[in-house]
Amino acid sequence: MKFGTKTIHAGQQADPTTGAIMTPIYQTSTYIQNTPGDHKGYEYSRTGNPTRSSLEQNLASLENGKFGLCFGSGLAAIDAIIKLLSPGDEVISTNDLYGGTYRIFTKIFENYGIKFHFIGMKKPKEIECLINKNTKMLWAETPTNPMLNIIDITALSEISKQYNLTFVVDNTFATPYLQRPLDLGADIVMHSLTKYMAGHSDVVMGAVICKDETLAEKMYFIQNSCGAVPGPMDSFLVLRGIKTLHLRMQRHCENGEIIANFLKDHPKIDNVYWPGFKTHPNHEIAKKQMDDFGGMISFNIKGNKLDDAITVVSNMHYFSLAESLGGVESLCGHPASMTHAAIPKKEREKTGVVDSLIRLSIGVEDVSDLINDLKQSLEKL
Numbered sequence: 001m002k003f004g005t006k007t008i009h010a011g012q013q014a015d016p017t018t019g020a021i022m023t024p025i026y027q028t029s030t031y032i033q034n035t036p037g038d039h040k041g042y043e044y045s046r047t048g049n050p051t052r053s054s055l056e057q058n059l060a061s062l063e064n065g066k067f068g069l070c071f072g073s074g075l076a077a078i079d080a081i082i083k084l085l086s087p088g089d090e091v092i093s094t095n096d097l098y099g100g101t102y103r104i105f106t107k108i109f110e111n112y113g114i115k116f117h118f119i120g121m122k123k124p125k126e127i128e129c130l131i132n133k134n135t136k137m138l139w140a141e142t143p144t145n146p147m148l149n150i151i152d153i154t155a156l157s158e159i160s161k162q163y164n165l166t167f168v169v170d171n172t173f174a175t176p177y178l179q180r181p182l183d184l185g186a187d188i189v190m191h192s193l194t195k196y197m198a199g200h201s202d203v204v205m206g207a208v209i210c211k212d213e214t215l216a217e218k219m220y221f222i223q224n225s226c227g228a229v230p231g232p233m234d235s236f237l238v239l240r241g242i243k244t245l246h247l248r249m250q251r252h253c254e255n256g257e258i259i260a261n262f263l264k265d266h267p268k269i270d271n272v273y274w275p276g277f278k279t280h281p282n283h284e285i286a287k288k289q290m291d292d293f294g295g296m297i298s299f300n301i302k303g304n305k306l307d308d309a310i311t312v313v314s315n316m317h318y319f320s321l322a323e324s325l326g327g328v329e330s331l332c333g334h335p336a337s338m339t340h341a342a343i344p345k346k347e348r349e350k351t352g353v354v355d356s357l358i359r360l361s362i363g364v365e366d367v368s369d370l371i372n373d374l375k376q377s378l379e380k381l
């Protein structure tokens with residue numbers, strides 16, 4: 001199957017009892033057994049649920065993986081992945097990453113004896129100086145949140161293989177429509193399905209996808225033992241959302257390109273961060289590993305005043321001021337006080353998350369309305 005067929009059909013068959021074309025919501029916690037152990041493949045819904053299984057198979061197929069596992073949120077998926085590690089182990093992570101990921105690493109897992117190093121990964125070779133005998137995992141987000149840096153997945157996977165590290169890519173911003181990290185050598189892909197994958201801002205969920213059976217068995221063990229699984233209704237919503245992933249992503253990318261170019265030429269704007277620009281430091285890598293450049297854009301305002309950023313985000317009509325991203329509706333956010341508030345000011349400023357930075361999640365509305373909205377809001381400055 002090609003990608004646009006997989007989104008609609010992978011992991012899904014018409015219901016054998018009724019012929020229902022949509023995967024039913026199996027709202028059940030348990031399943032009848034004829035004699036102990038004699039059942040139809042399901043025993044208890046923490047361990048497995050048919051609606052969730054359909055979604056898990058669909059995700060594995062979209063990422064060209066073999067195994068998919070869903071969790072109650074993106075952070076629950078991250079939590080499960082880090083539980084592959086033991087006290088004393090070390091992780092090398094991108095320094096420009098979602099604030100909640102930084103928080104779970106530093107405020108939760110450091111208490112359990114796991115050590116995290118944060119480094120810009122624009123030049124992969126620089127990572128090697130942090131690798132020692134305790135290093136077990138490499139963690140990358142690409143494009144990064146919110147600076148839209150691009151990390152070379154193939155180069156990192158070569159390093160991870162050389163040093164026998166588990167290489168995890170958070171593919172939330174790109175989705176498998178734009179980028180398939182497992183094909184480029186990553187061991188694990190994780191998602192906040194809450195974003196583009198579900199696509200309609202109506203569900204919170206996460207996922208882990210891999211190819212290796214031993215790794216998958218460990219992840220299933222953690223999923224079942226720790227139990228942070230999503231319910232069948234939410235699994236249904238994500239399955240339904242994914243059916244239009246390719247159509248939505250195409251429009252997110254088209255609108256993104258038009259808006260990035262509009263912002264670049266605006267006299268009140270300083271820098272625009274979008275990997276599609278030829279001047280973007282890793283544009284060539286983006287072209288190599290992504291099929292298009294996505295609908296996430298960040299920019300900062302000339303003079304770098306916090307109040308200016310607040311004025312702009314508070315005066316938009318179609319860009320709703322809200323946490324999150326990747327829904328059909330456009331959103332704007334102020335990372336320094338919202339998504340990245342968990343990262344200390346000194347630390348976030350090193351990566352470019354300055355006070356006037358604004359992050360846009362470009363929706364699939366009519367792009368001329370979006371441009372007019374940005375224009376009128378910037379005129380308030």
Ligand SMILES: Cc1ncc(COP(=O)(O)O)c(C=O)c1O
Nearest residue numbers: 073074075098145172192194205
């Ligand atoms: C890149 C990235 N990874 C992970 C997460 C966490 O996902 P969730 O909010 O579904 O727990 C987010 C949430 O914003 C994100 O943007």
